[in-house]
Amino acid sequence: MSQIKYYSTNHTAPKVSFGEALLKGLAPDKGLYLPDSIPTFTLHEIESFAGKSYAEIAFEVFTKFFGTEIPSDELLAMCHDAYDFDVPLEHVYERKYVMRLDQGPTASFKDFAGRMMGRLMHYFLKQKNSHKLILTATSGDTGSAVAHAFHNLSHINVAVLFPIDEVSDRQRKQMTTLQNNIRLIAITKKFDDAQALVKEAFSDSDLEHLELTSANSINIGRLIPQIVYYIYAYSRLSQSSTDKITFSIPSGNFGDMMGCVLASKMGLPIKKILVAINENNEFEQLLLTKKYAKINPSINCVSNAMNVGHPSNLARLIELYGGNMNEKGEIITPPDYDALDKDFFTVSVDDDLTKKTIGKAWKNYSLLLEPHGAVGWHCLQEYCIQKDISINDLCVSLETAHPAKFPQAVVEQTGIEPELPESMKDLENLDETYDSLNGTYPEFKEFLLRLYK
Numbered sequence: 173m174s175q176i177k178y179y180s181t182n183h184t185a186p187k188v189s190f191g192e193a194l195l196k197g198l199a200p201d202k203g204l205y206l207p208d209s210i211p212t213f214t215l216h217e218i219e220s221f222a223g224k225s226y227a228e229i230a231f232e233v234f235t236k237f238f239g240t241e242i243p244s245d246e247l248l249a250m251c252h253d254a255y256d257f258d259v260p261l262e263h264v265y266e267r268k269y270v271m272r273l274d275q276g277p278t279a280s281f282k283d284f285a286g287r288m289m290g291r292l293m294h295y296f297l298k299q300k301n302s303h304k305l306i307l308t309a310t311s312g313d314t315g316s317a318v319a320h321a322f323h324n325l326s327h328i329n330v331a332v333l334f335p336i337d338e339v340s341d342r343q344r345k346q347m348t349t350l351q352n353n354i355r356l357i358a359i360t361k362k363f364d365d366a367q368a369l370v371k372e373a374f375s376d377s378d379l380e381h382l383e384l385t386s387a388n389s390i391n392i393g394r395l396i397p398q399i400v401y402y403i404y405a406y407s408r409l410s411q412s413s414t415d416k417i418t419f420s421i422p423s424g425n426f427g428d429m430m431g432c433v434l435a436s437k438m439g440l441p442i443k444k445i446l447v448a449i450n451e452n453n454e455f456e457q458l459l460l461t462k463k464y465a466k467i468n469p470s471i472n473c474v475s476n477a478m479n480v481g482h483p484s485n486l487a488r489l490i491e492l493y494g495g496n497m498n499e500k501g502e503i504i505t506p507p508d509y510d511a512l513d514k515d516f517f518t519v520s521v522d523d524d525l526t527k528k529t530i531g532k533a534w535k536n537y538s539l540l541l542e543p544h545g546a547v548g549w550h551c552l553q554e555y556c557i558q559k560d561i562s563i564n565d566l567c568v569s570l571e572t573a574h575p576a577k578f579p580q581a582v583v584e585q586t587g588i589e590p591e592l593p594e595s596m597k598d599l600e601n602l603d604e605t606y607d608s609l610n611g612t613y614p615e616f617k618e619f620l621l622r623l624y625k
């Protein structure tokens with residue numbers, strides 16, 4: 173097995189190992205890391221996955237990308253530890269399915285990448301006898317996914333800033349009840365202020381020794397785990413070696429969708445990738461006009477985790493289609509638009525349609541969706557109509573969050589009060605701990621220096 177190296181989409185930083193790319197996050201030239209060759213599975217290997225568990229398939233994928241850097245037994249143990257929850261594939265009609273990626277500890281698909289990335293970082297930090305402080309600001313969900321992903325891992329501390337008045341009780345409790353290596357800092361200001369404090373801390377040389385990192389969605393360590401569930405779905409649903417599969421992916425920063433692109437390049441027989449987006453339709457416009465314009469500020473939609481006016485992973489997609497986009501979001505070399513048109517289908521779904529889709533899916537199929545999954549489901553329905561898709565075509569739409577996380581839209585459209593997943597039911601009885609600051613930078617800095625010395 174030869175070692176894959178990771179290069180930057182800006183092409184001036186040196187190539188690095190997976191471990192280095194993981195700990196760096198962004199490349200020094202501000203580009204995003206990608207593998208210099210994409211490993212493949214034979215059809216025979218893909219068929220053999222039918223008899224393997226989710227964790228075992230994850231192990232096979234990771235072995236291809238960074239198996240030379242971690243002993244097999246340790247890597248397999250990490251996979252079993254990270255993936256100890258179900259991945260339901262719900263049959264809807266014909267060969268159309270919904271894959272529920274909402275059974276992890278924070279009931280969001282971000283658990284799949286976060287949990288593995290946490291364990292991988294922990295492994296490489298332990299090797300180097302080094303440590304990291306993950307610093308992030310949240311307006312709700314990202315903070316809890318990050319906090320859970322790194323909970324109780326030595327060599328890593330997590331500090332999450334949140335605006336006390338903008339986070340719901342449930343969201344706050346998902347973070348403040350974890351404790352141990354997870355510290356929560358409430359400020360009496362707004363989310364933008366919390367984010368500004370984090371930004372200032374990252375550029376403050378007095379804090380360099382704290383080894384700050386953001387663990388955000390541009391990290392290659394979050395991308396590779398998102399390849400696995402596409403392969404898993406195919407292993408469970410394909411009926412013959414000539415079967416092809418279509419995925420509909422509710423998309424914001426395009427990390428999830430890039431996982432599907434990589435799965436396809438690894439040899440998974442994918443027919444079409446449906447990029448389901450809300451009113452932030454910059455990608456649809458790019459394919460239509462071959463010109464790229466960010467949406468700034470991004471548009472607020474009910475599928476709020478997808479309110480992204482410039483997807484941070486777009487540079488990776490353009491790179492893999494022969495083009496180049498710099499860190500400012502400017503296209504330097506155009507991608508192969510014909511190839512993009514052939515591989516992708518995209519629909520922008522507004523809030524009204526998103527809500528109506530929740531109602532219709534429930535009425536027609538007893539399918540319970542929340543707003544993000546509804547955007548994906550509508551996109552799949554639209555594709556089936558526009559492209560006259562046959563009843564034998566295998567299609568899977570992703571549900572990226574649990575309906576109980578968005579009770580208002582769900583109750584309004586279906587009359588159903590979705591039941592909380594187990595992980596969220598227990599919260600009521602746990603103790604909360606957090607610190608409160610007024611939100612000025614000197615106070616915040618002093619707090620960090622005192623806490624993490």
Ligand SMILES: *Cc1c(COP(=O)(O)O)cnc(C)c1O
Pocket residue numbers: 280281282313389422423424425426427428429477478544572573
């Ligand atoms: C983050 C998120 C998305 C979007 O995923 P990207 O990888 O950013 O495209 C979709 N749905 C939910 C619930 C999310 O939390």
